[in-house]
Amino acid sequence: xxxxxxxxxxxxxxxxxxxxxxxxxxxxxxxxxxxxxxxxxxxxxxxxxxxxxxxxxxxxxxxxxxxxxxxxxxxxxxxxxxxxxxxxxxxxxxxxxxxxxxxxxxxxxxxxxxxxxxxxxxxxxxxxxxxxxxxxxxxxxxxxxxxxxxxxxxxxxxxxxxxxxxxxxxxxxxxxxxxxxxxxxxxxxxxxxxxxxxxxxxxxxxxxxxxxxxxxxxxxxxxxxxxxxxxxxxxxxxxxxxxxxxxxxxxxxxxxxxxxxxxxxxxxxxxxxxxxxxxxxxxxxxxxxxxxxxxxxxxxxxxxxxxxxxxxxxxxxxxxxxxxxxxxxxxxxxxxxxxxxxxxxxxxxxxxxxxxxxxxxxxxxxxxxxxxxxxxxxxxxxxxxxxxxxxxxxxxxxxxxxxxxxxxxxxxxxxxxxxxxxxxxxxxxxxxxxxxxxxxxxxxxxxxxxxxxxxxxxxxxxxxxxxxxxxxxxxxxxxxxxxxxxxxxxxxxxxxxxxxxxxxxxxxxxxxxxxxxxxxxxxxxxxxxxxxxxxxxxxxxxxxxxxxxxxxxxxxxxxxxxxxxxxxxxxxxxxxxxx
Numbered sequence: 001x002x003x004x005x006x007x008x009x010x011x012x013x014x015x016x017x018x019x020x021x022x023x024x025x026x027x028x029x030x031x032x033x034x035x036x037x038x039x040x041x042x043x044x045x046x047x048x049x050x051x052x053x054x055x056x057x058x059x060x061x062x063x064x065x066x067x068x069x070x071x072x073x074x075x076x077x078x079x080x081x082x083x084x085x086x087x088x089x090x091x092x093x094x095x096x097x098x099x100x101x102x103x104x105x106x107x108x109x110x111x112x113x114x115x116x117x118x119x120x121x122x123x124x125x126x127x128x129x130x131x132x133x134x135x136x137x138x139x140x141x142x143x144x145x146x147x148x149x150x151x152x153x154x155x156x157x158x159x160x161x162x163x164x165x166x167x168x169x170x171x172x173x174x175x176x177x178x179x180x181x182x183x184x185x186x187x188x189x190x191x192x193x194x195x196x197x198x199x200x201x202x203x204x205x206x207x208x209x210x211x212x213x214x215x216x217x218x219x220x221x222x223x224x225x226x227x228x229x230x231x232x233x234x235x236x237x238x239x240x241x242x243x244x245x246x247x248x249x250x251x252x253x254x255x256x257x258x259x260x261x262x263x264x265x266x267x268x269x270x271x272x273x274x275x276x277x278x279x280x281x282x283x284x285x286x287x288x289x290x291x292x293x294x295x296x297x298x299x300x301x302x303x304x305x306x307x308x309x310x311x312x313x314x315x316x317x318x319x320x321x322x323x324x325x326x327x328x329x330x331x332x333x334x335x336x337x338x339x340x341x342x343x344x345x346x347x348x349x350x351x352x353x354x355x356x357x358x359x360x361x362x363x364x365x366x367x368x369x370x371x372x373x374x375x376x377x378x379x380x381x382x383x384x385x386x387x388x389x390x391x392x393x394x395x396x397x398x399x400x401x402x403x404x405x406x407x408x409x410x411x412x413x414x415x416x417x418x419x420x421x422x423x424x425x426x427x428x429x430x431x432x433x434x435x436x437x438x439x440x441x442x443x444x445x446x447x448x449x450x451x452x453x454x455x456x457x458x459x460x461x462x463x464x465x466x467x468x469x470x471x472x473x474x475x476x477x478x479x480x481x482x483x484x485x486x487x488x489x490x491x492x493x494x495x496x497x498x499x500x501x502x503x504x505x506x507x508x509x510x511x512x513x514x515x516x517x518x519x520x521x522x523x524x525x526x527x528x529x530x531x532x533x534x535x536x537x538x539x540x541x542x543x544x545x546x547x548x549x550x551x552x553x554x555x556x557x558x559x560x561x562x563x564x565x566x567x568x569x570x571x572x573x574x575x576x577x578x579x
Contacts, residue, residue: 038078093283102198151197157332236269250407
């Protein structure tokens with residue numbers, strides 16, 4: 001077998017035992033790895049409570065990890081979200097993925113709950129469970145500093161230990177397994193950190209074909225103005241979007257009450273570079289290097305973070321935003337959900353927090369102290385407890401990121417059809433509606449969006465299962481990555497093959513969600529977007545979303561997916577007979 005090892009390492013923290021199992025080849029061929037493989041592994045556990053000891057926490061690499069395929073040193077973590085109740089996955093790049101696969105397995109599955117805090121150490125020689133009591137309560141930075149000499153680290157901070165519902169798992173290089181609270185799942189198992197250190201190689205079927213395919217991808221990267229252009233993500237990182245979102249009048253401001261923030265330029269890509277002498281940084285072995293770091297080596301905030309700790313909370317102070325980002329990374333908090341929950345809290349009480357108040361509030365959330373204990377539950381539970389649930393700007397309890405749906409109707413639909421909740425990355429229609437030149441004229445229209453979203457969701461499910469970075473596909477396509485996959489595995493994968501795999505993964509996730517009680521009523525935006533206009537001006541009108549037209553396009557989406565009019569499966573036994 002090439003590309004895959006064909007093995008999964010299973011660890012039960014309750015019994016302190018571990019063993020390696022063979023992975024069915026049919027699973028690998030039809031789910032690839034990463035997101036798809038993790039979702040398949042949850043079939044018998046998808047309805048367990050996220051904090052149930054036997055709820056699996058799956059770390060899955062892809063068939064390209066360990067090869068020279070661009071942006072492939074990644075893995076996906078899959079479980080059930082304590083924040084949303086949906087099936088949940090998130091990918092992250094870094095050496096951890098590379099070294100996990102180099103231990104000789106494609107995936108790691110952790111179940112059980114340890115009676116005391118543990119560190120799991122994995123090498124090709126086996127598994128060692130170590131006492132983590134001295135590290136319990138420590139920040140991510142302190143934990144990584146103590147462990148990194150033994151290999152690559154994935155750890156939780158105080159937020160995960162205290163089961164904050166939007167706690168992250170953080171990789172030693174600063175990458176995060178964010179959104180959805182998988183750090184809280186890890187904390188519920190009393191697992192402080194995982195250390196991996198392998199040296200086994202991934203075998204490749206046709207190295208010459210891989211080298212040629214890689215060169216094709218690199219040429220497309222270099223030709224992409226979005227990746228390597230003068231204002232591209234390689235140059236300024238994702239905060240290059242700050243100015244663009246301001247121009248499109250779709251920057252969420254003051255808990256999405258407005259869509260323009262007059263002082264957004266304070267935290268734009270050029271402003272961050274000037275203030276912090278930002279240097280290029282990125283995931284292990286990635287040629288794009290979209291991350292940016294300051295002189296202290298710490299990662300500077302991404303677009304979502306600067307926008308939400310900025311405009312969403314009415315804060316223009318760049319240094320405060322950077323401090324908030326650093327603090328979230330140290331405590332293991334998701335920046336999007338943390339900032340959005342604070343913003344909802346600000347609207348609830350009639351005043352948004354000042355820049356000076358954010359830091360102490362984040363610490364209270366991570367340690368569940370005072371008002372931070374309720375904020376640690378996320379914006380939906382916070383606002384519903386206060387009797388004003390309509391102030392939670394979330395879909396399926398997942399707080400919306402920094403693209404106001406009134407400014408891009410494909411994004412409005414994509415937030416609602418996303419299986420993991422209000423996420424921009426399931427379909428990422430921004431690349432179609434916002435990033436193209438000249439400026440698209442159809443962003444305020446639902447026409448054709450149902451089909452665009454369906455195709456994009458299937459494509460991205462395949463990308464997440466390869467596991468590759470979505471930024472790669474701002475230049476390359478499934479055609480080039482299908483060629484890379486074929487070269488690595490020795491099996492032929494066409495772009496349509498990959499889309500079919502993506503469709504299978506998407507529908508499996510939806511099946512799990514419906515089984516767990518989700519319905520058409522959950523595939524909808526907060527009422528604010530249907531009732532209130534955005535901030536019109538400069539020749540751009542930002543009206544409320546037409547609810548009747550939204551519902552019509554949602555039903556069209558269901559039909560294209562082969563679902564019923566209310567989003568259910570025509571065959572209740574959909575998964576029977578599938579690999």
